[in-house]
Amino acid sequence: MSRIGKNPITIPAGVTVDVKDNMVTVKGKLGELTQEVSEITLKIED
Numbered sequence: 001m002s003r004i005g006k007n008p009i010t011i012p013a014g015v016t017v018d019v020k021d022n023m024v025t026v027k028g029k030l031g032e033l034t035q036e037v038s039e040i041t042l043k044i045e046d
Contacts, residue, residue, distance in 0.1 A: 017044065 013038040
């Protein structure tokens with residue numbers, strides 16, 4: 001695994017991220033993006 005995959009990603013205000021099973025959905029003012037991913041570990045912190 002590359003080290004870049006371990007770097008945190010900042011989620012801007014007004015953007016929501018929803019994770020269900022292996023589907024990640026990102027919604028913002030420009031629209032919505034849904035991507036199927038395999039074997040990913042996510043941790044969303046405030």
